Amino acid sequence: MKHVKTLNKTNLKKTAAKGGCSECQTSCQSACKTSCTVANQKCEK
Amino acid sequence: MIHKYSLNGFNIVLDICSGAVHVMDELGYELVDYTSADMPEKCPDEAYNALNKFSKEEIDETYSELYELVKEGLLHTPDDYDQFKGKMAPAPIKAMCLHIAHDCNLRCDYCFAAKGDFGHGRKLMSYEVGKKAIDFLLDNSGSRTNLEVDFFGGEPLMNFDVVKQLVAYARSREKEYNKNFRFTVTTNGLLLDDDIMDFINKEMSNVVLSIDGRKEINDALRVSPNGKGCYDIIVPKFKEMVKRRNGEQYYVRGTFTRKNPDFYEDVMHLYDLGFDQISIEPVVSDPQISYSLTEEDAERVGQEYEKLAKKIIEMKKAGESINFFHFMLDLDQGPCAIKRLRGCSCGNEYVSVTPEGDIYPCHQFVGIDGFKMGNIDDGKIDNELKAEFSKANIFNKEHCRDCWARFYCSGGCNANSQQYAGGIFNKHEVSCLLEQKRLECAIMIKAALAEDEE
Numbered sequence: 001m002k003h004v005k006t007l008n009k010t011n012l013k014k015t016a017a018k019g020g021c022s023e024c025q026t027s028c029q030s031a032c033k034t035s036c037t038v039a040n041q042k043c044e045k
Numbered sequence: 046m047i048h049k050y051s052l053n054g055f056n057i058v059l060d061i062c063s064g065a066v067h068v069m070d071e072l073g074y075e076l077v078d079y080t081s082a083d084m085p086e087k088c089p090d091e092a093y094n095a096l097n098k099f100s101k102e103e104i105d106e107t108y109s110e111l112y113e114l115v116k117e118g119l120l121h122t123p124d125d126y127d128q129f130k131g132k133m134a135p136a137p138i139k140a141m142c143l144h145i146a147h148d149c150n151l152r153c154d155y156c157f158a159a160k161g162d163f164g165h166g167r168k169l170m171s172y173e174v175g176k177k178a179i180d181f182l183l184d185n186s187g188s189r190t191n192l193e194v195d196f197f198g199g200e201p202l203m204n205f206d207v208v209k210q211l212v213a214y215a216r217s218r219e220k221e222y223n224k225n226f227r228f229t230v231t232t233n234g235l236l237l238d239d240d241i242m243d244f245i246n247k248e249m250s251n252v253v254l255s256i257d258g259r260k261e262i263n264d265a266l267r268v269s270p271n272g273k274g275c276y277d278i279i280v281p282k283f284k285e286m287v288k289r290r291n292g293e294q295y296y297v298r299g300t301f302t303r304k305n306p307d308f309y310e311d312v313m314h315l316y317d318l319g320f321d322q323i324s325i326e327p328v329v330s331d332p333q334i335s336y337s338l339t340e341e342d343a344e345r346v347g348q349e350y351e352k353l354a355k356k357i358i359e360m361k362k363a364g365e366s367i368n369f370f371h372f373m374l375d376l377d378q379g380p381c382a383i384k385r386l387r388g389c390s391c392g393n394e395y396v397s398v399t400p401e402g403d404i405y406p407c408h409q410f411v412g413i414d415g416f417k418m419g420n421i422d423d424g425k426i427d428n429e430l431k432a433e434f435s436k437a438n439i440f441n442k443e444h445c446r447d448c449w450a451r452f453y454c455s456g457g458c459n460a461n462s463q464q465y466a467g468g469i470f471n472k473h474e475v476s477c478l479l480e481q482k483r484l485e486c487a488i489m490i491k492a493a494l495a496e497d498e499e
């Protein structure tokens with residue numbers, strides 16, 4: 001494409017079907033303890 | 046639904062529900078306003094009229110690119126996540142914050158633990174209480190394998206023998222229960238010695254080292270009971286600690302307040318000291334207090350985030366790296382949508398236990414009236430309150446339902462909302478403004494680095 005550059009082609013919705021196992025870290029445990037930032041957590045699968 | 050913004054010369058269009066991120070030229074960025082999920086194959090006349098500074102050919106070409114993205118499910122993806130609402134239910138408890146010491150050897154002014162004791166007097170957790178808490182976690186974790194335990198305070202190193210015993214106890218039960226414990230500790234560093242460092246490095250998957258940045262900033266608020274700043278004592282210890290961990294799995298973590306809106310300098314100071322895993326975060330405090338950040342400060346703080354983002358790009362391009370916690374973002378392999386919808390899970394999958402054995406939804410709820418969920422002594426927990434917390438997700442927070450950042454922020458901090466906005470389902474405006482700004486910066490960094498890859 002000439003006018004658009006797409007950085008990622010993953011589709012979030014597809015991750016919903018198999019997701020939700022809760023084996024990953026809860027967000028407040030990684031560093032902050034004062035705010036919720038989920039997107040920077042790692043998936044364990 | 047999309048979110049578009051221009052930052053640092055990049056025109057960015059985020060397709061909210063698929064998570065796709067597009068960087069567009071000026072034409073694409075303007076033309077996208079004339080597109081939608083059910084856009085016709087042919088560009089509408091109003092677009093030609095409005096964008097008449099571009100040629101018809103260019104517009105057609107761009108329009109068909111956008112059309113293709115819609116067809117591919119990467120633009121204007123409809124929000125049909127309601128089907129996953131059922132997954133936002135009470136769940137096993139798999140993470141626990143152990144308040145190993147409600148006591149502290151510092152008296153940091155902004156501490157939400159009310160100077161270390163959470164407002165309920167100084168107290169250390171006994172081994173018996175800690176052991177019962179571990180048992181409680183084992184018994185309530187259902188089929189979850191990975192169990193996280195944070196040693197928190199106050200200052201957990203003031204009760205480190207109990208920490209050691211509890212780690213040993215938890216490890217001794219892992220096999221039988223088929224669990225994998227992951228420990229973390231948050232410390233102000235004063236008591237770090239060889240022995241403690243080695244233990245932490247052997248047993249803990251992450252360590253959070255508290256320091257605010259420049260000496261004068263750190264020492265203004267992070268002070269000992271006699272008012273003396275702690276910078277000179279902790280810096281050498283933190284350096285040694287990180288060296289012994291091979292520079293991995295740690296964060297130096299600080300707080301900025303209204304008094305240092307130039308926290309960029311603090312991040313860079315920490316970097317200059319040799320730390321590259323850095324988390325510097327906005328203070329959350331009563332708006333009446335002089336150093337509290339309010340909505341008025343959001344713009345100034347936003348500029349500082351931008352400055353930092355630009356610096357990080359420059360550094361990455363030069364082969365240096367700095368991992369700023371709040372800019373961490375993996376556009377390809379972040380957490381699943383369910384986790385993003387659920388949010389922080391406090392009071393549902395995550396709880397805090399005080400030295401008295403009282404159970405609270407999380408460390409920031411400790412001591413707040415009406416939020417005690419039970420006590421590990423009888424192991425009973427208020428399931429109504431747990432169910433209430435399981436509802437604290439973006440479906441039930443009015444302000445989050447349509448927020449473009451909902452799949453990244455996941456609904457914000459319930460404790461902040463409770464304390465400063467009057468309820469866990471309410472909006473804490475300044476937190477949202479800052480969160481959105483951080484995300485815009487984080488995505489922009491990706492755009493800038495992708496450009497360089499070409």
Ligand code: SF4
Binds near residue numbers: 022043045379381
């Ligand atoms: S481990 Fe992965 S799939 Fe499981 S809840 Fe976490 S992000 Fe979702």
Ligand code: SF4
Binds near residue numbers: 444450456476
């Ligand atoms: S930024 Fe605010 S409105 Fe948006 S998801 Fe987070 S808490 Fe909700």
Ligand code: SF4
Binds near residue numbers: 033035389
């Ligand atoms: S309510 Fe706030 S402090 Fe508590 S776990 Fe959630 S994000 Fe963290």
